[in-house]
Amino acid sequence: MISRTILATAVAVLALTATADAQLCGDADGSGAISVTDGVRVLRAAAGLGECELARCDADGSGAVTVSDGVNVLRAAAGLGTPTGCPTGGSLGPRRTFLRDLASAGAIAGYRALASEAAALEVAVGDLVTAPGGERLALAQAAWRATRRAWKVTEAFRLGPSEAQRTSARIDWPSANTGQIDAEIAGGGALSSAYLDTLGAQKVGFQAMEYFLFDPVGGVPGAVDRLLGNEDARRRAYLQALATNVRERTEALRDAWEPGGGNFGDDFVASGIGGSTFASLKEAFDEVVNRMIFTAETVEENRLGAPLGVDGGGARPDLVESPRSGDALAGIAANLQGIADVYRGTYTGGQATGLGAQVAPLSAAIDAEVRALLTDALAAVAAVPEPLADAIVDHREEALAAYEAVQRLRRALTVDVASVLGVKLTFGGNDGD
Template structure:
């Protein structure tokens, strides 16, 4: 009997420790802040397995505590703060297994309301430098982190490392989805958009490659059809078809495919940065010199229209494509990022990218935006656009997770989000676009 009890106890202990090894505190969220005079908006992406978020602030002058705020499970906060005040602000995520670290503190200085409108030239230049180049730079950095996490997973194939790689994938999605508000220039002409983010993909084709003897080097994968590389191939291999992949299920061929695909993704993201970099491809100059020698943009109006077309395009894609098509077709195969259940976050970040274009801000880098031009001629329209952006994000967030189930079981909430984003689209087309020649 004793000989049987010992293995039994070992088995029980092993299962307990195995269960404990899956218990992970959440990762630290990434905090974003935008300001509109004294009105300050804080937002952060949902962190996997987080149940609650805590915001902490201290005074900028001396670091003394200002306050700690329990934000529940929400992902945004809007608050009026005193003009000219300054704070260090961080956020952390919590769950039953513990707390994440606080995010890197951001310094926030609440600006005063300015009545002076910037020049169109300033808005165009800030958009190219502050929004586009910064977003692409963040994308390149996050894809490098993703590649490193996958390499670590190959060396030590544990569920903890798989979880880290999955979170790195989600983190890289954020700047990419925000960049979809400006899919022009090198991302289009160099065919980097499909290489990075083709959807839908064919799982059967991916499995056929895994089972074949096709070389899975970076050079070989870079030549694959766009549907066989990029974000969603990596997503499928990391998360599995039902979002429940375990590290033990990863084969050597899948890991080789993952590393090569992540390397290609990182290289393509870096190519975007290089194409806009003033010291390299310098498309930044092509756009920034609109109306002053640019062959692609002979007038400043042409550049402003490019900005608005990007905003309109992503609003249309979210309303009618990403949200609307799966709902009307009742087909989860049309749902982007469904393997990771990251769809709702993707859609919110698409609208946040639109907001970045409108305000001229990216993360804590601020500058003159379209909003200042609009406010100078039609303050009510500026308020309406901002309000509808917030309503659109809130309606998307209100869709219960996972989105793939909500298109069947929560159709009203999905339709409400479609309606709000369509309302935003109408404002952009009917009210903002005709204003361009006047600003």
């Protein structure tokens, strides 16, 4: 009886091993990891000197094992990529596939778009400071709005290089300290991008640029006027340095993710199987969900709730983000769009696997509810007229409706999604049973 049980267990383990090994694309020998041996094995198969199943060896998904696959696997063994094309559909597993798509279609595409917008902003600001004028100011303002929105979309997956480089603090601190900026202008520091790197977060980034580009009292003439004169040379230099600094920061972020750069994208996808940032797939996956929730919470509490005074005390227009440009709601909408993209898979780089694809098989009801809440939240924010600083007083009902819609969304992400995906500390901070 016992010996039969042991035999059955051994057979089951062997069966599990054989089948589960087929899950890792590029792992030709089924060792559980991608090594040079796998690359050699694929090359031998490509040369007709051995066999290798497509599910493990057709790294580029061409339908055949070729030299190209061998090269891809060798690159992966050297840490230069993660083969993902093996034709088994779920070869990466659903959660790693989600990370792969988030990295390629979401983060890399998103940061490319951000860096591109930042480059355009730098050019527009360069034109403006060269010859300040209303038209050029409008172009610079538009470029500023577009760049800021591109950044806000990416906040939903603000992890890895963004955190390591402190990009958020350096380009999007919630408010600018205009007094300190004026002091810098009045001072003697060399106003270059490198110099700005040494300054505090309240003197750099979008909010500092907003101080130069938008004048809520004087309007366009006022803003232009402050850049025109000879005595304003340092203002122009500061603004130019700010634009350059934002461009450099966003490019550094993009490059950190790019396959030809820091290749964080591949490192991220390889979490738990060779990636250096996250020890396990679960850790990386949990980080994504938590970032998304954090963004929703930031919108709910800081960007809508605090100005609305939901904690008591009435409206606080002074707490509205980007008050000079009146771009607060656009930023909020971009934040929500970023969350929606991650959930629906509707990334900047095209339709791909979203978080919803992980939720739906576990709870179709929760998936449907979250999708509806995303739509509701986006619509509710769109229904609030800019600027938010006025809306929280003059259109308080709409603003409160937007806040409540975001609150419902945040709650669903925090409770329902995190719970159904096993993302929260399922059993509490210590052990659980």
